[in-house]
Amino acid sequence: MYPDRVVSGMRPTGAMHLGHFHGALKNWVKLQSELPCLFFVADWHALTTHYDDPSIIETSTWDMLIDWLAAGVDPSQATLFIQSQVPEHAELHLLLSMATPLGWLERVPTYKDQQEKLADRDLATYGFLGYPLLQAADVLIYRASQVPVGADQVPHVEMMREIARRFNHLYGKEKGFEEKARDAVKKLGGKRAKIYNELRNAYQEQGQGEALEQAKAMLDDTQNLSMIDRERLFGYLEGSRKLILVEPQSRLTESSRLPGLDGQKMSKSYGNSIALREDKDSLTKKIRTMPTDPARVRRTDPGDPDRCPVWQLHLVYSDQPTKEWAAKGCKSAGIGCLECKQPVIDAILKEQEPMRERAQVYLDDPSLVRAIVADGCDTARKLAQETMRDVREAMGLSYS
Numbered sequence: 391m392y393p394d395r396v397v398s399g400m401r402p403t404g405a406m407h408l409g410h411f412h413g414a415l416k417n418w419v420k421l422q423s424e425l426p427c428l429f430f431v432a433d434w435h436a437l438t439t440h441y442d443d444p445s446i447i448e449t450s451t452w453d454m455l456i457d458w459l460a461a462g463v464d465p466s467q468a469t470l471f472i473q474s475q476v477p478e479h480a481e482l483h484l485l486l487s488m489a490t491p492l493g494w495l496e497r498v499p500t501y502k503d504q505q506e507k508l509a510d511r512d513l514a515t516y517g518f519l520g521y522p523l524l525q526a527a528d529v530l531i532y533r534a535s536q537v538p539v540g541a542d543q544v545p546h547v548e549m550m551r552e553i554a555r556r557f558n559h560l561y562g563k564e565k566g567f568e569e570k571a572r573d574a575v576k577k578l579g580g581k582r583a584k585i586y587n588e589l590r591n592a593y594q595e596q597g598q599g600e601a602l603e604q605a606k607a608m609l610d611d612t613q614n615l616s617m618i619d620r621e622r623l624f625g626y627l628e629g630s631r632k633l634i635l636v637e638p639q640s641r642l643t644e645s646s647r648l649p650g651l652d653g654q655k656m657s658k659s660y661g662n663s664i665a666l667r668e669d670k671d672s673l674t675k676k677i678r679t680m681p682t683d684p685a686r687v688r689r690t691d692p693g694d695p696d697r698c699p700v701w702q703l704h705l706v707y708s709d710q711p712t713k714e715w716a717a718k719g720c721k722s723a724g725i726g727c728l729e730c731k732q733p734v735i736d737a738i739l740k741e742q743e744p745m746r747e748r749a750q751v752y753l754d755d756p757s758l759v760r761a762i763v764a765d766g767c768d769t770a771r772k773l774a775q776e777t778m779r780d781v782r783e784a785m786g787l788s789y790s
């Protein structure tokens with residue numbers, strides 16, 4: 391089987407805010423030490439909704455990359471690259487589009503949703519309809535086994551799986567496959583070949599899923615097989631097709647949703663965000679002027695933390711004793727709102743300190759970021775080219 395690999399991307403929206411950090415970046419930092427990860431700037435995706443104003447894409451891309459590095463994404467552990475610098479994504483997108491039913495794209499829940507939300511833009515475009523397919527190409531081209539997503543994006547990964555399955559079904563047919571697969575079984579050696587055949591029969595004749603898993607595990611452990619024979623044997627287990635594209639799994643992101651300064655979802659366009667590297671004075675001012683429970687008109691009026699956006703920040707940033715102190719002090723009017731906000735200010739500043747330090751290195755020498763991305767693009771491109779060789783061959787486009 392292909393190695394485990396995680397792929398995830400973000401649109402270049404410019405400097406990141408703390409909502410991005412808690413919603414995604416923190417998870418990337420954790421993932422990079424567990425599995426090989428590819429993280430990319432989805433600059434083509436930015437064009438699907440903002441095709442009429444590409445002027446900010448480039449600056450936003452570099453700003454965002456500095457924020458990734460500041461947040462702790464480590465280029466010695468993860469591959470960082472820019473989508474448009476690996477043009478194979480576009481080739482796979484085009485080839486997949488040949489066989490993807492239009493209905494699959496039209497029924498993606500975010501399609502209508504986004505069109506309604508972004509009603510000020512004309513999104514009746516071919517690029518916008520096709521963006522989930524481009525996302526599928528972004529993932530399938532690396533034969534990724536896992537995609538970190540929030541619950542709302544699970545249907546996108548489901549569609550990627552359907553697309554991979556359909557592709558393998560249509561194009562995984564190899565001339566003389568059965569014979570080549572049987573030869574590959576022999577290469578397993580007498581005992582293993584026998585077990586493989588028994589497990590394959592148990593799965594194909596009696597539908598025993600456990601037998602399928604055992605056979606896959608055995609193939610994973612087998613050293614003396616070429617990559618192509620290994621893939622034939624994986625495909626032979628389930629039918630008579632080679633697995634060219636891998637069906638990725640959703641990996642649900644454990645993230646805490648950090649609300650904005652007004653308690654709504656944090657977003658730059660709502661004007662309620664705190665930048666990842668917000669300047670100390672500006673951060674302090676933003677929190678100090680945050681709205682609180684409207685019932686606390688005077689210092690002596692008791693409040694209700696559940697009606698206050700500052701409390702939401704306590705839930706993310708404060709330890710148990712601080713939360714108890716704030717809740718009790720709020721309800722009894724024992725503390726004032728400015729007092730209550732101070733531990734939140736301190737905690738955010740503390741969280742940001744190492745980020746500011748890491749970012750400074752790249753701000754002082756932007757060529758470092760360029761070099762990291764150039765390396766990442768090379769690595770990503772090599773992987774993408776491997777997949778595209780198989781895809782072209784399967785689709786009769788290899789011309790060799």
Ligand code: SF4
Pocket residue numbers: 682683686693694695698699700701716719720721725726727728730731
């Ligand atoms: S005391 Fe704290 S939780 Fe209560 S209203 Fe003021 S800021 Fe909000």
